[in-house]
Amino acid sequence: xxxxxxxxxxxxxxxxxSTNFTCSxxxxxxxxxxxxxxxxxxxxxxxxxxxxxxxxxxxxRISATLNTKEGYSYLYIKGSQPEDSAxxxxxxxxxxxxxxxxxxxxxxxxx
Amino acid sequence: xxxxxxxxxHLIKTRGQQVTLRCSPISGxxxxxxxxxALGLGLQFLLxxxxxxxxxRGNFPPRFSGRQFPNYSSELNVNxxxxxxxxxxxxxxxxxxxxxxxxxxxxxxxRLTVT
Numbered sequence: 001x002x003x004x005x006x007x008x009x010x011x012x013x014x015x016x017x018s019t020n021f022t023c024s025x026x027x028x029x030x031x032x033x034x035x036x037x038x039x040x041x042x043x044x045x046x047x048x049x050x051x052x053x054x055x056x057x058x059x060x061r062i063s064a065t066l067n068t069k070e071g072y073s074y075l076y077i078k079g080s081q082p083e084d085s086a087x088x089x090x091x092x093x094x095x096x097x098x099x100x101x102x103x104x105x106x107x108x109x110x111x
Numbered sequence: 112x113x114x115x116x117x118x119x120x121h122l123i124k125t126r127g128q129q130v131t132l133r134c135s136p137i138s139g140x141x142x143x144x145x146x147x148x149a150l151g152l153g154l155q156f157l158l159x160x161x162x163x164x165x166x167x168r169g170n171f172p173p174r175f176s177g178r179q180f181p182n183y184s185s186e187l188n189v190n191x192x193x194x195x196x197x198x199x200x201x202x203x204x205x206x207x208x209x210x211x212x213x214x215x216x217x218x219x220x221x222r223l224t225v226t
Contacts, residue, residue, distance in 0.1 A: 031211050031212065032210075032211045032212040034214060034215075036214075042219075043114075043115075043201070043217035043218060043219050043220065044154075044201070044203075044215075044217045045217070046214035046215070046216070049212060049213075049214055051212055089153075089154065091215075092211075093210075093211025093212060094211045095210065095211060096166075096167075096211070097142065097159065097161065097166060097167075097205070097207075097210065097211055098156070098159060098166075098167050098211065099144070099156075099211055099215065100156065101146075101153060101154040101156070102153065103152070103153030104153055104154075
């Protein structure tokens with residue numbers, strides 16, 4: 001059984017704060033790590049696909065890093081805005097096509 | 112480009128009944144995944160279809176089944192519904208099933224309530 005763990009489970013920050021959360025996954029047989037954003041009443045939407053150790057990806061104020069040797073990825077949000085409020089999911093992808101999702105980190109940004 | 116579509120949006124069934132949920136992937140995507148999100152839980156992998164065949168299934172009883180049609184659309188069937196089957200069922204499609212490096216595109220989901 002493949003375990004993908006995310007922490008913290010939930011996070012409440014003030015508008016303008018920067019924040020980060022963690023996704024832990026098996027470090028052996030790494031293939032790909034995905035981040036998704038899931039806003040309330042919407043479908044999960046892909047943010048990043050990361051495949052190489054040391055990868056850093058950025059989209060606006062959101063960025064992610066990857067350490068495949070120790071089995072973790074960080075997602076950073078700089079200057080959080082209320083519209084960043086969502087559940088952030090990571091998923092471990094295998095070369096057999098299956099993805100295993102973590103339980104997510106729910107971010108609430110207060111104005 | 113049309114996204115992943117699912118039907119119906121909402122469904123109410125009684126315990127013991129059977130239900131069929133439907134999913135149409137993005138054009139050109141051959142792989143379809145089904146997930147369950149029960150209240151308070153994360154996304155649980157149910158089934159994965161690619162090129163018309165079941166490639167993998169999650170830790171769910173056999174009363175959860177499905178199929179993929181030649182046009183790559185898919186059905187999820189749940190027999191003998193139980194109260195704990197009440198959940199949001201999400202379908203996702205992917206460009207090709209053989210590479211976990213491709214992102215999944217999710218549909219809006221079907222909210223199933225079992226009474």
